[in-house]
Amino acid sequence: MVARYVVSPHGGRRAHRDISSALHAAAQRGRPALVEIAPGRYEETLVVRGEVRLVAAEGPGTVVVGRHRGAALEAAGRVRVHGLTLVGRDADAVACPTGSLTLEHTEIRATGGVALHAGPHASVTLRDSVVAHGRTLFSGAAGLVERCRFTDAADNAIAVVAGARVRVGDSRIEGSRIHGLRVSDAQAEVVGCELTGTGRAALMADTGAHLTVADCVITAVHAEGVMFIEQSRGSVDRTRVTDARHGIAAASGADPVVHGCVLADCRDTGINVQTDARGRFEDCEVLDSGNVAVFATDGGAPEVRGCRVARGNVGIAVTGGARGRFAHSTVEDLTGSALRVWDGSRGVFEHLRVERCPTGLDTRGDGGTTADLADTTFRDFRLPAVTAAGQSRVTLRRVTAERGTVGFGVAEDAQLFVYDCEVRAVTGGGVGGIGNGRLLARNLTVTGSEGVGISAKDSAYLDVEGGDFTDCAVAGAVFDEESSGRLAECSVSGERGAAVVHNGRVDLVALRSGLRVVHRAAPPAAPAPTIVNRFLGPVIHGDVHDAQFAWDNDHVSQHLRTEGDDSPR
Template sequence: MVKRFVVAPRGRWGTYPDIGSALRAAAGRRGPVRVEIEPGHYPESLTVRGEVVLAARGEPGSVVVNPARGTVLDAAGSVMVRGLELVGRDTDVVDLHAGTLVLDRVAVRAHGGVCLHARRDTAATLTDSEFRYGRVLFAGATGSVERCRFTDAADNALAVIESGRVALRDSRFTGSRIHGVRVSDARAELTGCQLSGTGQAAVCADTRAEMTVTDCVITAVQAEAVLFTGQSRGLMRGCRVSDAEHGVAATTGSDPVVRDCVFTDCRDTGINVADAGLGTFEDCEVIDARTVSVFVTRGGAPEVSGCRIVGGNVGVAVVDKSRGRFRRIDVENLPSVALRVREGSSAVFEDVRVERCTAGLETQGDAGTTAEVTGGLFHDCTMGSVAAGGQSRVTVRGVTARRGVVGFAAVEESTLRVHDCEITEMGMGVLAIGRTTLFARNLSVTGPDGPGLGSTDSAYLDVAGSRFTECGRVAVSVQGTSGGRLVDCSVTGAPGGMAVQHNGRVDLLSLDSSLRVAEQFSEPAAPPPATVVNNFNAPVFTGAITHSQVAFGNTHVIQQQTTQDGAGS
């Protein structure tokens, strides 16, 4: 049977004048104790031991416990607090040393301290409560948090550390100066929570943490909405993020799974994988990211599938010796490049669709920079669909490119391999410039305004089994010192057009065309005029010389000048 004690501020008959006196009276009794507290202000520190319930007899917040200093509630045993407001300064407001603690409809304010410190091997359950200014700390403890509010924490609003384990549901975090929730070397599950206004990442998992974030809404944060770092793991699913610096980030060996999330209006990146981070990102959407929608850098290596990118600046960027695999990627309405691979990085793209972007795929870097595209559609890329630059190597298979300045281009010293691709309605089909290498098999180019295939400088062409239909005045143009071979290719077009115009450095093997071929040998440049060098053993004069004395071929010379009066000097 529960023993009941009543506390009233003025201590009428049958009640206790303060909470401490009621607890002291209950301390000598066995079994559960219930202390009911009348509304009022109680400037005291509470030490609770055993199986005790502290409950306000009025509305939640009608009982305020506010000592001048020290811990407000020191608990051990099986303690429940219901409807109280606990206010403390410069220390732990609630300190759970042992056992279990339940805070129900409790308000805790920590001015310069910690709202709740749940120590190792304890368990705390928080429901419908509010925590303001200080953090809630689970250090090796377990916990459950439901329908709580965390406001204006001076650092992290809630931290789970030292192998702690906490489940959070339907709670709200606003205005934390550091993180809303930090999980370090511990486990946590967040479901249906709202986070906003944090100074750093709204949710952070570090130091091999395991974290699940499901159906959460995160807005207006200064850094990442969700950050996985320090080899942490976890799942992020069904979340909505807006106005964050980065939507989700995986760094330093972390390997999260991110599914069915939407990242809108991120100030820098939507998905950010850096510093050897990993991660699997499935069926996500990035809308209007200001810098890069999916950014992989400094050795990152994610797998991304089913991602839709709309608006913003750059779609996918893999840079600085990173790598990635991207499947079923849709990119549309970008003022810049849809897919970018640079600086020794490698990327594999499968089943991509790019529409209404300035450029489709762009690569730039040394020979370690590689990109493969298998199965894709590039529509209305203003400048071009695929461009390989530097010494990069690009392979394109089963891709259709439609409308733009140029379909595929290789510049500088890059290598471009094209297999089973189709180019239509372009200004030019394929262009090779510089010391590039172009391999093409079963390429179809239809209806470009200019050449279907053009090369210049010292590019090398190896094109076989390809078709050039209804091209401009010239279907294939080989200029400069470029060369190579065309094998089993066909050219069709209007009468009067030209099948091939070349410099005599390209072999045409089994060319099928009724159009004419023009071979224009480049004349070797005229040699520079010969320079004649004459060696003279005497001075050479090109004009009249007067009043001069000249001596040559002598080993000893005496010079004498005669003045006007005939005297030597």
């Protein structure tokens, strides 16, 4: 049987004037207790032991408990609190070092300390409540948070650390100075929550933590929407991040799985994977990113599949020794490059559709910079669909480029390998090589070019076998300046232009065409420069003894030296 106690600041028949006296009486009887508290402000710290239920008799907000300084409630045992306002200053407002504590329709206010502290042997439930200013800390504890609001925390709104296990559902976290929720060496599940206005990452997982996020909305945060670092793991599902610096990020060995998320209006990047982190991102949308939609750098290695990137600046960028795999995705309506591989990185792209971007893929960097594209289509581009530069190496298999300027280009000291690819309806040319670029193409088709099929200039080298060039307005192939190459088993057809215009440095092997071949000799080499040496003094061939020279002098003195005299002469 539950013993009932009444507390009223005005006293009364069988009423306690303060809550502590009622708790003392309940502890002496050693039975489960119900303490009903009349409206008022109680300047005391409650120490609760055993099985006790504290209830605001006239509903939430009518009872305020707390001293000018110190804690409001310390619970150990099996304690339930309903409808109280607990105020703490410069200390843990509510502490539960052991046992179980349930707070319902409760408000906790903390200034300069922790709002709620659950210890290693505690289980705490917070339901339909409000936590203002202070941090809610689960340290090795079990926790359940449902339908709560956390506002203006001076630190992290919720911290889950040291092996704690916490679920937060259907709650709102706003205005935290650091993180909305941080999980470190612990486990946390965040479902159906709204987070806004955090000073750093809204949700942070670090130090081997496991974080599960689902059906959340994250808005207007100063840093990341969700951040995984220090070998943390976890998943993010069906979550929308808007107006963050980075939507979802992973660093320092983290490896999250992200599915069905929308990352919109991120000021820098939508997906950011760096410093040896990994991550799998599936069926996500990245919209209107300020800098790069999907960014891998500094050894990061994401896998992206079934995603859509739209609007914004750069679509997918792999830089700084990173690597990534990207498949079955769409990139469209950007102001910069759709795909970018720079600086010793490796990108593998399969089954992509790229539309209405200035350029499809651009690469640059040392010989360790590689990009492999397969079964990919580029449409409506203003610059080359693919540009390989620096010393990078690019391989294209079954890639189509249509409705643009130039299909594929290689420049500087880069290498471009093209297999079973097609270029259609371009205004400039199908494939171009400049600088010292090298191209190897097998079964290349160029149709409807308003310029040339392929072209080379400077010292570029193009090796094309099995090429088919149809309806190219100027020529099937043009080789200018010091460029060279080989065309083997190629065909050029149409009613305009020439078959090949070359400089005599091209091997034509089994060329099939009814159009003319034009041999345009390379310009003669410039004569060797004439070298004129102008000497401001005498030029002497042979040995000279006992001689003295002077030039550009206004006055010359000569002295004779007699036998045995060491003076100059």
